[in-house]
Every structure is written in structure tokens, then in C-alpha cells.
Amino acid sequence: xxxxxxxxxxxxxxxxxxxxxxxxxxxxxxxxxxxxxxxxxxxxxxxxxxxxxxxxxxxxxxxxxxxxxxxxxxxxxxxxxxxxxxxxxxxxxxxxxxxxxxxxxxxxxxxxxxxxxxxxxxxxxxxxxxxxxxxxxxxxxxxxxxxxxxxxxxxxxxxxxxxxxxxxxxxxxxxxxxxxxxxxxxxxxxxxxxxxxxxxxxxxxxxxxxxxxxxxxxxxxxxxxxxxxxxxxxxxxxxxxxxxxxxxxx
Numbered sequence: 001x002x003x004x005x006x007x008x009x010x011x012x013x014x015x016x017x018x019x020x021x022x023x024x025x026x027x028x029x030x031x032x033x034x035x036x037x038x039x040x041x042x043x044x045x046x047x048x049x050x051x052x053x054x055x056x057x058x059x060x061x062x063x064x065x066x067x068x069x070x071x072x073x074x075x076x077x078x079x080x081x082x083x084x085x086x087x088x089x090x091x092x093x094x095x096x097x098x099x100x101x102x103x104x105x106x107x108x109x110x111x112x113x114x115x116x117x118x119x120x121x122x123x124x125x126x127x128x129x130x131x132x133x134x135x136x137x138x139x140x141x142x143x144x145x146x147x148x149x150x151x152x153x154x155x156x157x158x159x160x161x162x163x164x165x166x167x168x169x170x171x172x173x174x175x176x177x178x179x180x181x182x183x184x185x186x187x188x189x190x191x192x193x194x195x196x197x198x199x200x201x202x203x204x205x206x207x208x209x210x211x212x213x214x215x216x217x218x219x220x221x222x223x224x225x226x227x228x229x230x231x232x233x234x235x236x237x238x239x240x241x242x243x244x245x246x247x248x249x250x
Contacts, residue, residue: 002229005030008082009232010075012036012065012123013092015043017193018142021221022089022228023047027056029229034078034085035060036092065092065119075126084134087232088127090120090165091142095158109157116161120168128181135180140231141169142224145189145247152209162187166243173241182240184231189247190218214249 002025009026013019015037023033024047033051035058037044044060051058059081063074078085093116099108124139131137144162146152151159166185173183190209210218227246230236 002026002029002226002233002235004229004233007031007086007232008034008078008084009087009089010034010036010078010085010127011089011091012119013038014047015040015060018188018191018221018224018228019089019091020047022091022225023058024050025222025225025229026232027051027058028054029233031087031232032056032082033058034074034082036063036065036074038062038064038092065123066114068122071122071126075123075130079130085127085130085137087138087140088123089140089142089228089232090123091228092119093142093161095155098154099157100154101156104157112157113161113164116158117164117168120165124172128176131181132176132179137181138232139172139176139181139183140228141165141172141183141185142228143169143185143187143243145187145245145250147187148245149250169243170241177240182237184236184239184241185243186224186227186231187243187245187247188219188224189213189245189250191221191224192218193221212250213247217248219246219248 004026009031011019011023014023014035023035027033035044035047048058048060061074063070096112143165146159147162147166169185224246
């Protein structure tokens with residue numbers, strides 16, 4: 001199903017978690033992978049090494065995805081290396097830190113939207129410059145199940161940003177299909193990634209939260225990666241503007 005032979009896939013925030021798992025998986029299915037990272041050079045290099053050891057083709061490119069100049073430079077380097085970008089996975093994002101609504105500062109609100117929403121705008125625009133003339137391509141935006149429930153545990157800002165991504169995904173899909181470009185989204189629920197340790201640390205917090213999930217566990221990053229790989233493949237060519245929830249029934 002995930003035949004990605006010859007496709008070039010750029011994944012933002014691919015030095016850990018869902019992005020790392022997605023890079024490994026799509027490479028196994030034949031894709032050439034561009035691994036974007038900001039500060040985690042060790043994770044990015046490990047991803048490249050693991051892909052290459054399995055016979056795949058990958059490069060790592062450092063770029064702060066909220067900086068337009070760095071984003072444009074990343075895209076140009078990727079095009080120079082592989083000649084094209086067939087799929088963009090807007091995976092990078094995060095909650096930064098928790099805050100109650102009444103204690104929310106404008107700075108935290110704006111920083112959260114800049115990281116999660118502005119990055120999708122900048123990366124998508126930079127890639128679309130190359131996709132539109134070809135009349136083909138795919139963009140996959142990684143949202144969150146938090147957008148549906150409004151955020152749990154002092155994370156309204158994060159959930160709101162992911163809600164904006166859902167709206168962007170639907171709007172982008174309708175505008176860009178004119179150029180043969182397919183846009184969809186994936187909304188993970190609880191996933192065993194470093195996100196929870198950084199955003200909401202606490203002893204056994206993930207296990208406690210998992211008890212509220214119908215399937216009674218958090219997802220492994222690869223389980224989210226499988227859906228992203230499917231959306232990257234030709235098997236999903238008639239799916240447009242969808243936000244696929246991978247949340248264990250949450």
C-alpha cells in the first residue's frame with residue numbers, strides 16, 4: 001500500500017518522535033527523505049544514518065521553520081539535492097509550555113501560533129512554488145486531537161493553534177486541488193514522544209492520561225507514521241481535505 005518508490009519527501013521536525021518514525025518508514029518504502037531539524041542535530045544525524053544503513057537515501061537540513069529566509073534556503077537545498085519535492089509533511093510544532101487561560105500571556109499565545117501555524121504557512125508556500133508548475137504534489141499537515149477537545153491540562157493555546165491547522169488544511173485542499181496538489185491532515189492523540197516530557201512533565205502522567213483513552217494506551221510514533229505514509233502514497237489519491245484522527249478513539 002505504501003509504495004513510495006522514487007518520491008521525495010520533506011518532513012519538518014524529523015529529528016525525533018513522529019517525524020523521526022515517519023522518515024524511517026517512508027524510506028523503507030522507497031522514498032528519498034529530507035529530514036529537517038532545528039537544534040537536535042544528533043537526532044537528525046541518527047535518522048539519516050539509520051536510513052542509509054537500510055539502503056535508503058536521506059539528508060538532514062537545519063532550518064528554523066518560523067524564519068522565512070531559512071525555510072527558503074532549506075527548500076532550495078532540497079531541490080538542488082534531489083531535483084524535486086513530491087510530498088511535504090508539516091510535522092514540526094509543539095506546545096512550548098502550559099498555562100491557564102487567565103494567566104496566558106500574549107507572548108506565549110503568539111509564540112505558540114508562530115511555531116505551529118506560521119511554520120505551516122511558510123513551509124507550504126516555499127514548497128508550492130515548485131509544486132504548482134508541476135501540477136502535482138502532496139502536503140500533509142500534522143494537527144492534534146487536542147483541537148477537537150479544546151486542549152486538556154492548561155493547553156488551550158496549543159489546541160487552538162492545531163484547530164487553526166485543521167482549518168488551513170481544509171482551505172488549502174480546496175484552493176490547491178486546481179493545481180493537482182492534494183492536502184490532508186493527521187491528528188494524533190496521545191503518542192509516546194518527547195513532547196509530553198517537555199510540555200507537561202510529571203511522574204507517570206502519560207500512563208494516567210492513557211486511562212481515559214478508549215484503547216487504553218498511548219500510540220507508538222510508528223502508528224502515526226503509518227497513516228502519514230499512506231497519505232503520501234498513491235493509495236490515498238482520492239482523499240482530499242480530511243483530518244484523519246489517530247487517537248485510539250479519544
